[in-house]
Amino acid sequence: MLEIRNLDVRVDDKPILRGLDLTVNAGEVHAIMGPNGSGKSTLAQVLAGRETFTVTGGEVRYDGRDLLALPPEERARDGVFLAFQYPVEIPGVSNVYLLKAAVNAVRRHRGEAELDAMDFLALVRSKMKLMDMSDELLYRAVNEGFSGGEKKRNEILQMALLEPRLAILDETDSGLDIDALQVVANGINALRSPERAMILVTHYQRLLGYVVPDFVHVLSQGRIVKSGGKELAHELERRGYGWLESQAAPGAGSDAAR
Amino acid sequence: MSLPAPKLDDLISREYRHGFVTDVEADALPRGLSEDVVRLISAKKNEPAFMLEWRLAAFRHWRTMTEPGWATVRHPKIDYQDIIYYSAPKSGKTGPKSLDEVDPELLRVYEKLGVPLKERELLAGVAVDAVFDSVSVGTTFKAKLGELGIIFCSFSEAVQEHPELVRQYLGSVVPYTDNYFAALNSAVFSDGSFCYIPRGVRCPMELSTYFRINAKNTGQFERTLIIADEGAYVSYLEGCTAPMRDENQLHAAVVELVALERAHIKYSTVQNWYPGDKEGRGGIYNFVTKRGDCRGDDSHISWTQVETGSAITWKYPSCILRGDNSVGEFHSVALTNHFQQADTGTKMIHIGRNTKSTIVSKGISAGRGQNAYRGLVKILKSADGARNYSQCDSLLLGDRCGAHTFPYIEVKNATAKVEHEASTSRIGEDQLFYCRQRGLSAEDAVSMIVNGFCKEVFKELPMEFAVEAQKLLGVSLEGSVG
Numbered sequence: 001m002l003e004i005r006n007l008d009v010r011v012d013d014k015p016i017l018r019g020l021d022l023t024v025n026a027g028e029v030h031a032i033m034g035p036n037g038s039g040k041s042t043l044a045q046v047l048a049g050r051e052t053f054t055v056t057g058g059e060v061r062y063d064g065r066d067l068l069a070l071p072p073e074e075r076a077r078d079g080v081f082l083a084f085q086y087p088v089e090i091p092g093v094s095n096v097y098l099l100k101a102a103v104n105a106v107r108r109h110r111g112e113a114e115l116d117a118m119d120f121l122a123l124v125r126s127k128m129k130l131m132d133m134s135d136e137l138l139y140r141a142v143n144e145g146f147s148g149g150e151k152k153r154n155e156i157l158q159m160a161l162l163e164p165r166l167a168i169l170d171e172t173d174s175g176l177d178i179d180a181l182q183v184v185a186n187g188i189n190a191l192r193s194p195e196r197a198m199i200l201v202t203h204y205q206r207l208l209g210y211v212v213p214d215f216v217h218v219l220s221q222g223r224i225v226k227s228g229g230k231e232l233a234h235e236l237e238r239r240g241y242g243w244l245e246s247q248a249a250p251g252a253g254s255d256a257a258r
Numbered sequence: 259m260s261l262p263a264p265k266l267d268d269l270i271s272r273e274y275r276h277g278f279v280t281d282v283e284a285d286a287l288p289r290g291l292s293e294d295v296v297r298l299i300s301a302k303k304n305e306p307a308f309m310l311e312w313r314l315a316a317f318r319h320w321r322t323m324t325e326p327g328w329a330t331v332r333h334p335k336i337d338y339q340d341i342i343y344y345s346a347p348k349s350g351k352t353g354p355k356s357l358d359e360v361d362p363e364l365l366r367v368y369e370k371l372g373v374p375l376k377e378r379e380l381l382a383g384v385a386v387d388a389v390f391d392s393v394s395v396g397t398t399f400k401a402k403l404g405e406l407g408i409i410f411c412s413f414s415e416a417v418q419e420h421p422e423l424v425r426q427y428l429g430s431v432v433p434y435t436d437n438y439f440a441a442l443n444s445a446v447f448s449d450g451s452f453c454y455i456p457r458g459v460r461c462p463m464e465l466s467t468y469f470r471i472n473a474k475n476t477g478q479f480e481r482t483l484i485i486a487d488e489g490a491y492v493s494y495l496e497g498c499t500a501p502m503r504d505e506n507q508l509h510a511a512v513v514e515l516v517a518l519e520r521a522h523i524k525y526s527t528v529q530n531w532y533p534g535d536k537e538g539r540g541g542i543y544n545f546v547t548k549r550g551d552c553r554g555d556d557s558h559i560s561w562t563q564v565e566t567g568s569a570i571t572w573k574y575p576s577c578i579l580r581g582d583n584s585v586g587e588f589h590s591v592a593l594t595n596h597f598q599q600a601d602t603g604t605k606m607i608h609i610g611r612n613t614k615s616t617i618v619s620k621g622i623s624a625g626r627g628q629n630a631y632r633g634l635v636k637i638l639k640s641a642d643g644a645r646n647y648s649q650c651d652s653l654l655l656g657d658r659c660g661a662h663t664f665p666y667i668e669v670k671n672a673t674a675k676v677e678h679e680a681s682t683s684r685i686g687e688d689q690l691f692y693c694r695q696r697g698l699s700a701e702d703a704v705s706m707i708v709n710g711f712c713k714e715v716f717k718e719l720p721m722e723f724a725v726e727a728q729k730l731l732g733v734s735l736e737g738s739v740g
Contacts, residue, residue, distance in 0.1 A: 048695050052687070076697040088692040091683070092710030098696065101706065105697035141710070158696065 001026045001063060001197050002047075002166055008057035009039075009046050009222075016042045018222035019058070024166070027194040031208055031233060032201045034219035035241045040201045041085060043219070044170040047199075048082035049075050062166065076102075077109035081164030083155040085171040085201075090142040095154065098142050099124060103161050127160040130190060132183045149180035156187040167191070168199045173207035185210030205233040218244050290339045293317060296445050299344050303414050303448075306421055316434035316444030323438045329601040330630045330662055331570045333543060336508060343446045343479070403461070409454040410465055413481050416452035423454055427485055431514035431551045431578070439510040439545040439572075443479045447512070450481035455490035455521075464720050466495035480511040486521035488554065493524040495723055507532075509568070511546045519554030519581065524562070526719050527575075528727050531567035533598045541569025541598070548575035552584035552610075560587035561604065562718040564727040569598060574632065576605035579613035579641075586615040589715040593708075593731060594627025594659070603633035603664075608641035608674070617648040620712050623659035630662040637674040644674045652682040653711045655704075683711075705731070 002024040009017035016039045024030050034040050046053050047060065049072030060067040067075060090098065103123075104114040115123065124138065131153045143151050152172055159167055169188065173181055188211050192198070200213060208216075208230065216232040217224045218241065225244050226232065287295060296317045300310040325336070403410050409420060417424050434444035455461050486492055496513075509531070515523050525548075534541025544567075550559035561575035571594075577586025588604035606615035621629040635646045652661035663680050685707050693703035709716070709728055716724045 048691075050691055071700075072691060072694040073697055073699055076695050082695050084692065084695075088686075088689050090689055090692075090707055090710060092713045093706055098693070098706070101698055101702065102693075102696035105699075105702075109697070162696070 002067075003061040004058070005060075006058035007043075007046075007060065008055065009042055010054045010056050011042070011052065015056075016053070016222055017046070020219075020223050022217065022224060024197045024199060026165070026197055028215065029192065029198045029200065029211065029213045031205075031213040031216045031230075032199060032219055032224075033203070033205070033216060033233065033236055035245075036203065038219040039222045040203075040219050041170055044082060044085075044168045044199070044201050047075075047166075047168055048072060048080060073105070076162075076164075077106050079163075079165035081159050081162055081167045083152075083159060083167065083169040083172050085174065087143045087146075087151040087155055089144045089146075091144055093142050094139050095142050096121075096124065096138040099138075099158065099161060102158065106162055124157075124161060127157055130160065131157045131187050133157060148175035149177065149184075152176055152180065152184055153187070156184055160187060160191060163191075163196075165195060166197050166199070168201065170201045171203065172200070173202055173204065181207065182210065205237045208233045220244055287342055287344045289342050291317075291341070291343055291446065295343055299446055299448065302344065303417070305417055308421070308425055309417055312429065312434070313445050316441050317446075319435055320438070320441035320445055323441060325438050329572050329632070330628065331572060331599040331601050333570055333599075336543070338442075341508060344448050403463075406459050406462070407456040408459060408461055409452065411452055413447070413450040413452050413483070416483075420452070420454070423485065424452070424483070427483055427514070427516055428481075429514075431516060431549050432512050432547050437547060440512050440547040443481065443510045443512045443547070447479040447481040450483075450511070452482075453484040453492065453494065455486045455492045457487040458489040459487075460490070461492040464493045464495050464723075478507070478509045478511070480509075482511070482513040483516075484514070484523060484525070485516045486518065486523050486557075488518045489520045490518075491522045491524075493720060494526070495720065496525070496527045496529075507542045509542050509544045509546070511548075513546070513548040513575075515548075515550035515559055517550065517552050517554060517557035517559050517581075517584075520556045521554060522558040523550060524560050525550070525575070526723055527561075527563040527565075528719075528723060529563065529565045529567050529571075532569075533567050534569040534596065537597070542567065544568035544571045544573060546571075546573040548573065549578065549605075550576070550586070551578045552581050552586060552613075554584070555581040555610070556583045557581050558585040558587075560585075560589070560718070562587075562589040562715065563591070563602075564712075564715070564719070564731070565590070565592040565600060565602060566731055568600075571598075571600040571602055573602045574604055576607070576634075577615060578607045578609065579615065579644075580609045581613075582610040583612045583614075584610055585613070587718075588615075588617045588619070588633075589718040590618070591620045591622070591712045591715045591727070591731070592629055592631075593622040594624070594629045596625040596627065598625075599628045601630040601632055603631045605634040606636070606646060608635075608637040608644040608646070610641060612643040613641055614644070615646045617646070617650075618714050619648075619650045620715055621650070621652045621661050622655070622708060622711065623652065623661050624655035625659060627659045628662070629660065630664060632664040632666075634666040634668070635676055635678075636667075637669045637671050637676065639670045641671050642673050644671060646674075646676045648676075648678045650678075650680045651711070652680075653708065654682065654684045655708075 004020055004022040007017050007020040032040050032043065042053060046055065055068055100120050103120065107114055133153055137150060143154065146154060155172065172184060176184060185207060200207060200211060213230055216228055216230060218226040287298060293314065296313050300313055432440050434441045453465060484494055515525060517523050531542040531544060532540065552559055559577050563575060565571050575588060579586050586606050590602065592600045592602050594600045603619060604617055617633055619631045621631055623629040631650045633648060635648065637644045648665060650663050654661060661682055665678055667676055669676060689707055690700060690703050693706065694700055708731060716727055719727055
């Protein structure tokens with residue numbers, strides 16, 4: 001579904017990703033781990049189409065198409081979803097308005113009829129139950145005054161509504177207490193399916209205790225330096241990232257992602 | 259990343275869509291202003307003597323005044339002798355008796371603008387007193403309103419048919435001595451709208467006027483006078499668009515509202531005049547004096563405005579809260595893009611006891627637009643228990659625009675309560691990216707964010723006008739986002 005080949009990304013001429021390779025197939029859940037500044041969030045944002053980054057080399061294929069050639073909204077409509085590390089506040093725009101606009105943008109793209117207000121409300125309420133969210137969050141401005149936990153739940157709610165094929169979750173576990181983490185993890189697990197792939201970007205293995213990945217990759221200095229199964233996460237938890245740093249040195253090569 | 263994705267900058271730099279000039283034969287005076295021109299205007303309009311005297315007094319006063327320079331706007335010096343002060347579409351001496359007699363070219367213009375002059379207005383429940391350049395072309399629903407004793411007609415007609423009302427109220431809210439542009443308007447105003455709602459009558463429909471500036475180099479000097487007698491209610495809509503053109507045009511209108519005891523006037527404006535091109539060439543100078551007088555106890559005047567057009571906007575719809583317990587409201591959205599400049603706000607003058615005023619101002623600046631809120635809250639000694647709440651929010655799109663807030667507060671009564679809140683925020687690429695990541699186009703995202711910002715004001719507009727306002731905001735910002 002997703003093939004990243006030799007991806008180079010810069011910000012203000014500073015290399016962030018340096019020859020990153022990764023292949024993700026439908027139905028798989030991949031965890032991308034790594035120390036701060038290794039390029040995890042950059043990878044997530046580049047896949048979603050953030051323009052503050054410059055791709056200087058390599059390619060990304062999504063279902064065989066050149067993903068990097070598409071503007072962010074087309075990627076989104078095509079099923080690429082990013083759960084933001086820091087969800088953005090939009091004053092005056094009710095959450096329900098954005099959710100409905102987003103769902104209908106995707107439905108239009110798929111050639112499906114747009115949902116009217118009644119149908120949409122029924123849909124969103126059923127999904128909110130799953131996320132243990134109160135109705136009141138629908139009518140508040142997007143993310144404005146939401147607690148950290150509410151923001152992250154709201155992200156997963158959007159994922160549940162938009163039913164993406166490739167979901168990228170950027171540090172979704174950060175800032176969550178244990179109860180909220182459980183709810184968010186349940187929400188993510190409920191969306192696992194053979195047609196859907198997920199990339200979990202995370203610093204800690206905490207979330208991975210609830211959402212068990214099929215593959216774990218360690219990102220360091222802009223490339224994947226080690227890949228393995230879920231047991232790699234436990235090893236990282238024990239040993240930290242230090243022992244892998246040397247492998248990230250230029251020229252060491254990466255036999256990364258499968 | 260080498261994406262062809264539209265940037266915020268591109269979105270806010272679309273061209274004005276209502277740009278066209280209609281080819282209508284105009285009956286215009288030569289350029290320039292003198293006592294003779296004032297006399298000529300008055301004579302052309304066949305005005306009674308008191309009108310001519312009033313115009314002449316205004317003109318003489320105007321000549322003693324100098325143009326104000328305190329607003330935070332910049333423009334080349336206006337040559338008042340290079341302006342044509344009167345132009346009317348040639349339509350015979352008596353004027354059209356029905357739409358059939360109206361120049362089809364004129365009707366086509368309204369058609370293009372989507373102005374409902376025929377059946378559509380009946381469906382929409384709107385009576386339109388359409389002002390094309392300086393003379394009213396058609397007034398509708400007059401008969402229906404007439405049954406209730408409501409007078410809704412062009413100003414010229416009011417001067418002919420109801421001189422006693424004009425004489426009593428003209429200049430009673432905005433005297434010709436008020437300011438430079440008000441004096442100029444008083445001397446040369448060509449036409450406008452007049453509305454009188456008799457005692458206890460609730461006007462059953464939204465009254466509306468569409469203004470449109472058309473003939474080249476014709477300054478527009480509209481005069482609007484609305485009187486709500488005791489216990490009356492009226493909601494009045496003013497909306498306008500203008501054709502694309504090169505030369506700067508001066509627009510100096512005066513609007514006077516009089517609310518007697520328990521009367522309620524709701525005045526809503528959507529203003530979309532040509533703002534000039536991307537380099538700031540052309541565009542309309544909009545120097546308007548709008549003022550409402552809550553003359554009676556328990557009266558209520560509310561101004562709601564959405565200002566998206568004009569090169570320069572200089573406008574402070576104000577309320578004089580004279581009657582006890584009277585209420586003044588001002589809700590405003592002002593958008594400046596490219597090189598547009600707006601210096602707008604309100605004045606709330608509290609005179610009566612327990613008077614209340616609310617100010618909600620939303621300024622949006624994009625491109626190199628400059629947006630200033632200037633507001634005065636004045637509580638006089640007599641105004642026991644007066645209250646004011648002001649909220650001024652600014653939204654910046656991009657990093658070359660500016661927002662300024664100048665709140666003036668004068669309180670002479672210790673029982674008054676005055677609150678002021680202000681905020682400035684920026685539409686970030688991160689908000690835009692967030693929405694686009696959810697599948698919204700960049701245009702829809704900007705429109706949604708801006709409309710969210712303006713929500714408190716839009717909810718004050720009559721329903722159909724709110725839709726139009728959102729559209730205009732869309733057009734002004736990025737194109738045809740509804």
